Amino acid sequence: MEKRWVATVDLETLEVEHDPSFKFKCIENCGRCCRDLEIPLRDEDIERIEELGYSAWEFVDYDKMFYRGGRFVGYAIRKRPFDDACIFLDTETNRCRIYGYRPLACRLYPFIFVRRGRKMEIYVKKDSFCPGIDHPEGEPVTGEFLLKEYRDVLEEYQKRTVKPSR
Numbered sequence: 123m124e125k126r127w128v129a130t131v132d133l134e135t136l137e138v139e140h141d142p143s144f145k146f147k148c149i150e151n152c153g154r155c156c157r158d159l160e161i162p163l164r165d166e167d168i169e170r171i172e173e174l175g176y177s178a179w180e181f182v183d184y185d186k187m188f189y190r191g192g193r194f195v196g197y198a199i200r201k202r203p204f205d206d207a208c209i210f211l212d213t214e215t216n217r218c219r220i221y222g223y224r225p226l227a228c229r230l231y232p233f234i235f236v237r238r239g240r241k242m243e244i245y246v247k248k249d250s251f252c253p254g255i256d257h258p259e260g261e262p263v264t265g266e267f268l269l270k271e272y273r274d275v276l277e278e279y280q281k282r283t284v285k286p287s288r
């Protein structure tokens with residue numbers, strides 16, 4: 123998988139260094155990533171979606187598994203047999219039907235977060251199918267952008283990384 127560095131967050135101060143030449147804008151109703159990707163589900167993702175009244179067997183594909191370094195990390199979200207799209211992609215509007223409850227992997231796409239000690243490095247996947255990558259009307263991955271989109275994710279990592287001072 124090809125990727126490009128776009129920002130680094132200091133998890134202690136939440137200061138951000140970013141590549142100003144990169145811009146991103148998710149295109150409304152595009153839905154390409156809902157078709158072209160396999161999405162891994164964490165246990166928390168499954169629990170949140172079940173809160174909406176779905177049963178795991180309806181949306182978890184137990185035949186597709188993700189591994190990291192030989193360690194099992196989760197199953198994939200189920201795709202529809204007739205168009206290979208995520209089962210939660212609305213066929214008429216091309217919008218996600220569980221947007222507020224979507225899995226973390228969907229929220230992060232097209233970014234990849236890699237923690238190295240007290241720093242979180244952020245990369246973008248160089249997927250040619252995503253029209254939002256390097257979009258001329260896009261936003262750079264500044265601190266403001268990251269806190270708007272991913273404050274909860276960064277604060278969660280911050281809690282795990284930075285030990286409280288006595």
Ligand code: SF4
Nearest residue numbers: 148149152155252254
């Ligand atoms: S493929 Fe890119 S632009 Fe299209 S919906 Fe996904 S993230 Fe947004």
